[in-house]
Amino acid sequence: MSLTYRLAQLSDIPVLEDLIALSTNTLQAAYYSPQQIAGALGTVFGVDSQLIHDGTYFVAETGSITVACGGWSRRKTLYGGDQGKTGPDPLRDPRTEPAMIRAFFVHPDHARQGIGRRILQLCEDAARQAGFQRLEMIATLAGEPLYHACGYAVLERFDIPLPNGHRMPVVRMGK
Template identity: 55%
Template sequence: MLVTTRTATLSDVPALNQLIEQAVRQLSTGYYSSRQIESSLKYVFGIDTQLIEDGTYYVAEADGQLAGCGGWSQRNTLYGGDQSKSVADPRLDPRHEPGRIRAFFVHPQWTRRGIGRAILEVCEAAAHRAGFRRLELAATLPGEPLYRALGYEASTHFTHTFPDGEQLPLIRMHKALDTTPNYLPS
């Protein structure tokens, strides 16, 4: 299986939205109720086009098929797509603030094949080159095992309450990046 990553473009958005819907609906089953899943898609999970415009969102393709997506951010937003943003999203100072790992989704047919790991390694290396030495993220319950396996530690469990009253448990996680100048994950 050949996995390649590339920077996402705005023309990828329709296909990425389809991938996100499939991933959330199928991979969240058993962790979240159907109402939580549908509310999360309506109010939070989706593409944050600011990441694409910043050049920090990536697409993974496996054997020529769209297999996953994810990114990192030098902006304040911790999670959520365009539908959840209502205020300006200022840049972070890498000297004092952690970068963000954002919006990771793997197509259900490509899970447990290294897709998430491949995207995360690209993100960590890019964030490191941009001067960030720490990263943080908000993990979903199904995503937490991947991040933990790749060195992220849980710091806070919290709940996001949607406008319809549904609540979604999430986990804030963090990781210190290697401080050597040769930090280039494979």
């Protein structure tokens, strides 16, 4: 399988939304209830178009098929898609604040093949080139093993309140 990696474009959003829903409903199902997944889709799990505008969101493709996405951010937002936004998203100071690893999703047929790890490396390299010394993320329980294997340490565990009244346990990790 030949993969290419590139920066996402706004025209990718419909494909990314479908990929996010498929990835979430399949790969998160062993860790979260259907109610948690339903409450998280669109708000916690969704496309953040600011990442695309900032040129910090990557897609992996095989041929013309998008099989994964993920990015990093120099912005204050910790997680979530456009539907969860409530206002401006100011920049972080790379001298004192970490860049945020954000919104990683892999097509279930392509999971555990190193694609997410490669996107993570692209993100880490780009964040370092932008002057960031530290990286953090809000990881799902499903993503925690990958990030741990890539050198991230658990900083905190907490629950995200969801719009449907449920709560979703997540892990803040850093490197």
